[in-house]
Amino acid sequence: MxxxxxxxxxxxxxxxxxxxxxxxxxxxxxxxxxxxxSLQQEKLRTVEDLPRVSPLEMLFRIxxxxxxxxxxxxxxxxxxxxxxIYKNGRNAVSVTTAQLLxxxxxxxxxxxxxxxxxxxxxxxxxRGHGYGPLTETGERWYNLRAxxxxxxxxxxxxxxxxxxxxxxxxxxxxxxxxLREASSTGDFVxxxxxxxxxxxxxxxxxxxxxxxxxxxxxxIPAGTQxxxxxxxxxxxNNLPVAIFPKWSRKLLPYWGRYITSWDxxxxxxxxxxxxxxxxxxxxxxxxxxxxxxxxxxxxSNKNISTKDVYASITELLLAGxxxxxxxxxxxxxxxxxxxxxxxxxxxxxxxLVPADQIPTAAEVTQMPFLRAVIKETLRMYPxxxxxxxxxxxxxxxxxxxxxxxxxxxTLCHYAISHDESIFPEPFRxxxxxxxxxxxxxxxxxxxxxxxxxxxxxxxxxxxxLEMYLVLFRLIRDFKIKSGPMMDELKILSRAVLxxxxxxxxxxxxx
Numbered sequence: 271m272x273x274x275x276x277x278x279x280x281x282x283x284x285x286x287x288x289x290x291x292x293x294x295x296x297x298x299x300x301x302x303x304x305x306x307x308s309l310q311q312e313k314l315r316t317v318e319d320l321p322r323v324s325p326l327e328m329l330f331r332i333x334x335x336x337x338x339x340x341x342x343x344x345x346x347x348x349x350x351x352x353x354x355i356y357k358n359g360r361n362a363v364s365v366t367t368a369q370l371l372x373x374x375x376x377x378x379x380x381x382x383x384x385x386x387x388x389x390x391x392x393x394x395x396x397r398g399h400g401y402g403p404l405t406e407t408g409e410r411w412y413n414l415r416a417x418x419x420x421x422x423x424x425x426x427x428x429x430x431x432x433x434x435x436x437x438x439x440x441x442x443x444x445x446x447x448x449l450r451e452a453s454s455t456g457d458f459v460x461x462x463x464x465x466x467x468x469x470x471x472x473x474x475x476x477x478x479x480x481x482x483x484x485x486x487x488x489x490i491p492a493g494t495q496x497x498x499x500x501x502x503x504x505x506x507n508n509l510p511v512a513i514f515p516k517w518s519r520k521l522l523p524y525w526g527r528y529i530t531s532w533d534x535x536x537x538x539x540x541x542x543x544x545x546x547x548x549x550x551x552x553x554x555x556x557x558x559x560x561x562x563x564x565x566x567x568x569x570s571n572k573n574i575s576t577k578d579v580y581a582s583i584t585e586l587l588l589a590g591x592x593x594x595x596x597x598x599x600x601x602x603x604x605x606x607x608x609x610x611x612x613x614x615x616x617x618x619x620x621x622l623v624p625a626d627q628i629p630t631a632a633e634v635t636q637m638p639f640l641r642a643v644i645k646e647t648l649r650m651y652p653x654x655x656x657x658x659x660x661x662x663x664x665x666x667x668x669x670x671x672x673x674x675x676x677x678x679x680t681l682c683h684y685a686i687s688h689d690e691s692i693f694p695e696p697f698r699x700x701x702x703x704x705x706x707x708x709x710x711x712x713x714x715x716x717x718x719x720x721x722x723x724x725x726x727x728x729x730x731x732x733x734x735l736e737m738y739l740v741l742f743r744l745i746r747d748f749k750i751k752s753g754p755m756m757d758e759l760k761i762l763s764r765a766v767l768x769x770x771x772x773x774x775x776x777x778x779x780x
Contacts, residue, residue, distance in 0.1 A: 314672040320363065321352040328359025332513065341509070341763040342655045345685035355669045362658065362678040363668075366685040368692060368716040370669050374659060374679055375715070375722045381412045382725040383660045389511050393532045400577035402585030403728055417574045418582060418728050421564060428731035432631035432739070434476045435732075439740045440628070441486040442469045443747060448488070450777050457779070458753075461772040462602060466595035467498045473736050474590030474729075478583055479546045480563040493538055500534035501592055503527055505765040539584035586729060593653045594733050596766055601647040601741060603759055603773055604699040606752040611701060612745065615639055616780070619746045634738035642701035644737050648719040650699065651767045655684040657721070684767075687717045748777040 331337050337344040348356065349366040358364045365371055390405050401407075406414050421427050442465075449459045459465065471494065472485040484491050510524035519525035546565055553559075568579045605612040618639045623629045634640060659679045666673050688696040692712050693703065703712060720727040727733070744750070752775060759769040 314667055315670060317357065317363065317671065317673055317677065320355065320357045320671060322357035323348060323352065323359040325359045325361075329513065338509070339762045339764070342684040342761060342767060345656065345682040346688060349682070349685050355671065358680055360680070362680045363673065364680045364682055365668065366682040367689060368686050368713040371681060371686060371718075372713075372715040373668050374661075374666070374681075377661060377664075377666050378659065378723055378725070379661060379663045381408050382723065383407055383662055384658050384725070389508060393529060394581070396529075397533075397536070399536060399584075400575070400581035402578070402581040402583075404585045404589065405581075406578075412724070413573060414578060414582065415724065415728060417568065417571050418586075421567060422728055422732060424731065428735050429631040431477050431732060432735065434480075435473055435736055435739050436628050438469065438473045438476055438482075438486070439743050441472070442740060443743055445486045446744075446748075446777055455776065457776045458774065459777055460774045462775050463595065463599040463769065463773055464498070466598045467591060468494070469740065470591045470595040470598075470736070471498070471587075473594070474587060474732070475542065477732060478564050478586060478590075479542060480565075481542075481546060481549075483542075493541070496534060497538040498591070500531040500538070501588060502764070502768075504531035504535060505592070507531065508765050509763075535588060536584055539587050540580060542587075543580060543583055589727070590729050590733065592766055594736055596768055597644070597647055597651065597653065597733075598737055598740065599769065599773055600651040600767075601643060601737070602744070602750055602775060603752075603769070604647060604650075605643070605745070606750045606775055608699055609749075609751075611643070611699065612750060615643055616745050616749075619742045620780075623742075625746070629739065629742050631735055631739075634742050635735070637738070637742075638705055639701060640738055640742060642704040643741070644734065645704045645717070646699060646701040649687045649693070649703075649717040650697070651761070652683045652687055652717070653719045653727075653766060654721070655763065655767055657681040657683060683718070686715075687719075689716065692716045744777075747780060749780060751776040751778055 331344060331347075332341075337347075345364075345366065348358070348364065352364075354365070354367040355370055356364055365374055384407075387405050387407070391401065393399075394401060394405065401410075401414075403411070403415055403418055421430075445465070446459060449465075450457050453459070468485040468490065472483055475481065475483050475485075483494065485494055507524045507528040510522070511528050514522065514524070543565065546563075547569070550563070550566055550569070565579075565583065568574060568582065569576070574582070605615070618637055619629075622637060623633055658681060660676055661673075661679070662676055665675060666677070668679075687693070690696055693716070702709075715722070720730040720733075756774065759771065759773060761767045762770050
């Protein structure tokens with residue numbers, strides 16, 4: 271049915287509506303190298319001259335020194351040992367400063383390539399699934415992103431979803447109030463992270479499918495909690511899949527859990543897609559307008575196959591839930607521990623929009639302190655604490671070293687965003703770092719949680735808008751307080767950064 275509907279939509283039978291080149295401490299960028307003398311070229315060192323971590327050292331630190339669930343800390347530890355650029359134990363080159371990161375990504379290929387994604391593509395190949403924006407590569411990825419970017423990536427595209435998001439936010443606030451009233455103190459909400467998972471899933475599904483799932487009702491829809499648990503299980507087993515040899519898969523349970531979690535993730539998305547396709551088909555048959563829907567737009571596009579629509583929606587759904595919910599969890603955690611910052615934020619949100627009005631996209635995106643709170647949260651807890659690049663088309667020079675084609679670079683975003691030379695007291699929550707109030711702002715590549723350039727996150731603008739709108743309403747309505755028995759939350763690395771235990775908070779009426 272999906273293929274037939276896609277062909278019909280694409281045929282037009284349903285209507286025409288579907289139609290610094292910087293120099294920093296001796297680091298020279300590629301443009302500078304192009305003008306360098308042959309003598310300077312000869313002085314460039316090679317990858318063989320780099321400090322290096324052996325694979326055995328890496329495994330020892332991960333398995334026996336406690337870094338298995340603290341991979342973000344390993345970035346900082348290794349930078350202190352080996353310097354800003356070194357050969358890591360995964361046969362890649364780690365880049366750990368903003369200056370070196372800028373040098374590297376400004377030399378990106380036309381079709382920027384991440385490192386080996388076989389952890390995810392192997393499953394897709396096993397099951398015969400297509401690739402989406404997270405797993406596709408090369409020109410196919412570029413063409414796919416060109417389709418996906420429309421209606422999503424530009425700020426004016428995300429602004430069109432403000433009404434949908436605000437409806438979800440309103441229901442989320444009602445849910446928080448209901449949970450508070452049911453508590454013994456009248457203001458307590460347990461496991462805030464799970465509540466944000468449900469909010470984020472409801473929000474991104476409302477955009478992708480133009481349909482409410484009901485995640486914020488008292489009775490959560492069947493399969494929803496299993497889907498959330500599957501995302502957690504998939505990320506939790508990602509590292510064992512990466513570091514253990516393939517022969518161990520038959521002996522240890524991690525591989526079976528990994529495959530089962532992906533099965534659940536794809537099955538959940540397929541159920542939603544199929545249901546929506548049936549609804550679209552009925553409305554098309556009745557000559558009803560379905561122009562506004564993102565899924566319909568994808569199905570109608572001749573440059574993307576139905577198989578790739580399924581894969582893309584699955585990956586967008588996945589990316590739109592975990593990252594947004596975790597960032598909001600960390601933001602409330604920090605605000606609960608820093609009441610003076612929370613009070614400053616409350617002053618901004620309560621004075622710039624009348625108390626009886628719901629903010630618009632234009633209003634929240636122009637609130638400097640609200641934006642700074644989210645940006646500082648993303649600095650301390652970057653959405654993707656580690657990423658990678660392979661420059662395939664040319665040799666590159668980074669940090670005084672020359673690297674051949676197809677060198678794999680590991681981008682240590684957590685170490686970079688906690689660099690003391692850029693962020694004094696890097697483990698302290700200070701949103702004012704990001705204000706345009708005359709102070710020197712941080713290096714532009716010191717915190718790029720949504721990536722850079724054409725490979726940047728396709729859902730960035732929507733994720734930011736969701737976070738601005740829900741945080742605005744929460745802080746305007748409630749004073750967020752931690753319980754007297756709550757200890758400091760520690761970070762667990764699970765591909766994304768999550769708290770080591772559940773966050774329980776008090777939402778006190780303003």
